Amino acid sequence: MHQIDWISANIAASATQRSLKAGQSLFRAGARPAGLYEVVQGKIRLVRLDRSGREAVLQLAAPGDVLAEASLFSSAYHCDAIASSEATVRLYPKSALLAELERDPKLLLAFSAMLARQVMTLRTRLERRNIxxxxxxxxxxxxxxxxxxxxxxxxxxxxxxxxxxxxxxxxxxxxxxxxxxxxxxxxxxxxxxxxxxxxx
Amino acid sequence: MHQIDWISANIAASATQRSLKAGQSLFRAGARPAGLYEVVQGKIRLVRLDRSGREAVLQLAAPGDVLAEASLFSSAYHCDAIASSEATVRLYPKSALLAELERDPKLLLAFSAMLARQVMTLRTRLERRNIxxxxxxxxxxxxxxxxxxxxxxxxxxxxxxxxxxxxxxxxxxxxxxxxxxxxxxxxxxxxxxxxxxxxx
Missing domain, CATH: 1.10.10.10 (Winged helix-like DNA-binding domain superfamily/Winged helix DNA-binding domain)
Known part of the structure; x- marks a missing residue:
């Protein structure tokens, strides 16, 4: 299952690529979400910082992974995204993406289905960690x-x-x-x- | 965050309740999905069985939890659901639910947003388990x-x-x-x- 399978040709055409150096920030908590990011190469970590700047990792995204899906529905990022290595990401801009999703219920259903499958996979992994x-x-x-x-x-x-x-x-x-x-x-x-x- | 917050009055009105005894099966792998289940009381476990009938637990759902969201988009359940205690579940029938979701893009967006938040929460919990x-x-x-x-x-x-x-x-x-x-x-x-x- 690829996390980006549901993306339509229209949305794919609006995507742009960006390269980051190790340690470079992709976005910061509080900033307005730009869209959905897919990792093409390298690794991106999502982190929240405590008062002394110590990181709590929320997600370590590898090639093929999508990050911060929830920010599509939010007016601000709730975490920082930082390149853990040299990395390339693809950005599906939020406005184009949301417009397509609202225009095309089939696409939105496919997006929901992908998220529902991910929820199940993640729950299963968590249950496994209890063993x-x-x-x-x-x-x-x-x-x-x-x-x-x-x-x-x-x-x-x-x-x-x-x-x-x-x-x-x-x-x-x-x-x-x-x-x-x-x-x-x-x-x-x-x-x-x-x-x-x-x-x- | 409640997993069922996005449910509309129309969908809520179509819901039915069912009580199970401990050990009783709610559904079996291969059966046609009936809809979305919310646990009202007790616990329901989703399991897959190996060839000797030994269970691998995919999810242990507690009151307020929704289970098997992915089955909404599938023609058959991929696991068994069994009551781990005396339990009550609420069923939102699949046909009514999908019809509403396809009719109302705002509702479908709210459903997607809930799933995206869950994905983020589950990823964060998994990352925490690496510590x-x-x-x-x-x-x-x-x-x-x-x-x-x-x-x-x-x-x-x-x-x-x-x-x-x-x-x-x-x-x-x-x-x-x-x-x-x-x-x-x-x-x-x-x-x-x-x-x-x-x-x-």
Whole structure:
């Protein structure tokens, strides 16, 4: 699922690109929202600052991610956006975007559907973080992401990405997968994990 | 923020209530979505089952929560919903809801805005779970939820609710708050936490 799939040709045509250096600010809390940003390259972090300027990270957006969707419906940003590395973003200007969404209910429904799917995915990730055992976290991931027959999971990124998604250290994930394979619970394939038998 | 604030009088009028016993199923994966459910009382869990019938929890919905928003845009449920306790739910029927949303762009925009805010909140909670130290997790929560001046946070539920939101054992949260108060970093008030000085 791509977060920007629902964008129409009209909206895409209004987009502009911007490059940022590491540490450069994309927007500041209190400023008027410019539109929807999609990360093309690099990473952007959304942060709120405490009184001493210490950052609390709200989101770390990677290529393909959209950030600050809620600002579309707000008159001011509620956080700062800062490039965590050299980065390129695409801006879908707010006025063009809102005009299109209001003009085209089908587009707005597609936007809502994308947000609803994201809500579900994020809730599921949060529930997974309530699981303490690394193996049970991996099992949760496999069950949720298995194909219709429950026999295999296609990995979308690297194992390092998966470790981050699961909130595990890389080493812990490698160790857990190796132990599960040794026990005959899974089999590692190229870009996928086959589920041989379920946990008992 | 209430997840159901955007519901119009028309949609509210079409709602029906249903009571479930603990363990009773509200819907099953593969079934046609009936509409949007709001939990009125008790808890409903959304689960996906592995091949041996072991549950992976996708969402644990409490009173005020809406569940399976994505099913509004889908022809079949992708998970089971089961009452975790005696529960009452309110159903906003899908056909009436979608008809209203397509008829009224303002309502659909309000629905999208609610989903976008939820996406942001959930992303922030997930980022918080990447923080290992209990004290830094509490600080992250305080920074994100502080009033405009960064001086106090109003608690929405009990400390037990807060512990669950932070992914901490109750004892760990109590201990951490007590240590922060002893160090002069915060002051506990009735239903709120005052931030005396920021972390260094």
């Amino acid at each position: 303490h055992s690394a193996r049970d976290r991996v099992r949760h991931y496999l069950t949720v992401n298995a194909d219709a027959k429950g026999r295999s999971v296609t990995l979308r990124g690297t194992l390092k990405d998966l470790a981050a998604e699961l909130g595990l250290a890389h080493e812990a994930l490698y160790r857990t997968l190796a132990a599960m394979a040794a026990d005959g619970e899974i089999e590692r394939g190229k870009g996928q994990i086959r589920i041989l038998r379920s946990a008992v | 290992h130290s209990a004290r830094d997790r509490v600080r992250h929560y305080l920074t994100v939820n502080a009033d405009a001046k960064g001086r106090s946070v109003t608690l929405r539920g009990t400390l037990k609710d807060l512990a669950a939101e932070l992914g901490l054992a109750h004892e760990a949260l109590y201990r951490t708050l007590a240590a922060m108060a002893a160090d002069g970093e915060i002051e506990r008030g009735k239903g709120q936490i005052r931030i005396l000085r920021s972390a260094v």
